Amino acid sequence: MSSNYPLPSKAALVQQFVGKTLKDIPLPAAVIDIAAVRRNCQRMSDAVKDLGFDFAPLVNVHKTAEIASLQIGDDPEQARILATNLSEVENLLPLFLEHQKEGKQVNVIYGVPVAPSQVERIANIARILGRRGGIIRLLVQHASQIPLLQQISRLSGYPVYVYIHVDVNDEPCGVRPGSQPFQDLFSQIERIVLEAPMSIIGPGLYCHLEHRSFMLDPTKLIGPLTQQLSGLLKASPVQNIRFSINATAAIFRVSELLTGEPDDENRESVNALRETLHSISQADSFIEVRDGDYVLMDLNTLARREVLGLGKAASPDLRDVALTILTEVCCIYTSRGQSGLILEEDDRGEALITIGSSTLGEKTSQDYGGYGVISHWNIAPGLRGALDVFRSFHASSVTPECAVLKWDGPLEFVPQLQLGQRLRVYPNDAGEASEMFGWYFVINSSLTGREDEIVDIFVRWRG
Structure with a gap:
């Protein structure tokens, strides 16, 4: 019966994408570490x-x-x-x-x-x-x-x-x-x-x-x-x-x-x-x-952080979240800032990304209140040591096609996003987020200096 739902050729996908990086592949994309x-x-x-x-x-x-x-x-x-x-x-x-x-x-x-x-x-x-x-x-x-x-x-x-x-x-x-x-x-x-x-x-x-x-x-x-x-x-x-x-x-x-x-x-x-x-x-x-x-x-699983040996005050280790969704900024709202306020000096406000509720779901997280958290990857190198990952952008509202990002961290750390900037989203529900994709781009974060390189393709079954 599964033959009625033919899958893409893994060999062809490997030939096309392995060796490229997260900055080269088509968007949006499901990425597995x-x-x-x-x-x-x-x-x-x-x-x-x-x-x-x-x-x-x-x-x-x-x-x-x-x-x-x-x-x-x-x-x-x-x-x-x-x-x-x-x-x-x-x-x-x-x-x-x-x-x-x-x-x-x-x-x-x-x-x-x-x-x-x-x-x-x-x-x-x-x-x-x-x-x-x-x-x-x-x-x-x-x-x-x-x-x-x-x-x-x-x-x-x-x-x-x-x-x-x-x-x-x-x-x-x-x-x-x-x-x-x-x-x-x-x-x-x-x-x-x-x-x-x-x-x-x-x-x-x-x-x-x-x-x-x-x-x-x-x-x-x-x-x-x-x-x-x-x-x-x-x-x-x-x-x-x-x-x-x-x-x-x-x-x-x-x-x-x-x-x-x-x-x-x-x-x-x-x-x-x-x-x-x-x-x-x-x-x-x-x-x-x-x-x-x-x-x-995913974030829903990680929200049970006590059982992973982390206290309530500890920052969850998002290195254990294996699935991220790679997307890009498609619009900058320079007239809006955190809580609807205008950011005076450089107009860094909310932004729109090219995935929405069809990928991120229609329910917010009970742990942090958003539809997904944005990784510090490709945002600002200084953030890695300054803030835990939950002090970042999160998807605060969604349509089926798009999501609006809002900054959760202190205003002095808010980075300026650019049109076309690639971002990685930690989803609340990994199963729901991956349903929209035919295959995963596989990276290996343990490869020092090659963390963004595509090392394999995993084709996802239908049905």
Whole structure:
């Protein structure tokens, strides 16, 4: 099915752009700093390994095989991915086959409940992966979906693994534990597993708890993690079962908090998580966490800066934000300045850039109030040491096509922008910002003296 959405030729794009710099490429452009991607992947890998959990990275934010490969990492036994669209799995099949040739087991989770129209595509994926021992895990929320799993198994010739999608907090999706629909679903899966073990294997329990605010309090960040795990533990009618949960940003600090002595502020929440993890261990159950926001680390993700080891007063490290949108100034408003005032001496006022809400979104950040922050890149060399990056220009208002920039820093530092000046924007939401682009221009900030050079092109999947 992915063949119906042909992609640009990576080879042609590489030949055209690799070796050029950010000042040479067409605008607007999505730019990936591969050094930041590698740091973010390593940080998550270390955190999950310290906790003894399995990890299933999401690929829906970036939609590229190259970054997916970095997320999978160097595990000699497993290659895990969670997909939210079947086109993601289909585009990753060549990478999965490479891993299987290396002797790794490919483990794919399709994080959307199975629908009738998807049966044949899923069966084809299960057949391709199953030939070399790969598995696909599927979600169900109701007993009426079980015949779809059996049909997928018959068409592919391989068993499918099943998760019951459990709702632990009145979420929009899932089945409530302890309810009659849950009991009926679990009983039906258990019966099929006993009677026809080569069609369905499982079940595991899957939970997704939405985080509706950018909670900067680490106590509140640990809470959703504990709530998911305790909810799944209570839901499980049996021991020795796999729990799959979405990771909050707290996953980066959970290991540190669990192994150290918590302060009075965190003591209650940390102890609650410790007790839950102990109970899961006693039940011989296993925990799998999943996340995708960490890899490109947009402003919304970075806003949870407490869990990255930064205090509320500290400046977030935007070097970890791997995606920026390259744009240019298309208009200077010399009669307007900060808060609508005229800047007397040199008329440095607001400016307009050539990307708007179609790229930056229609919601402002809850952390700083704008639609995107402008990097100090190509603005003024002196700013790097004088101000943190949030004391800069930000996109204060947007139309679908354009955004107005406003200066946040002290007036004595405000630089004069020029018509046609190229700027890089840190977006609030990396997935939303990158949807408008067919490929990423890849740079490597660790190459001293060549930080702006295009070193690769990553083609982004459609669908």
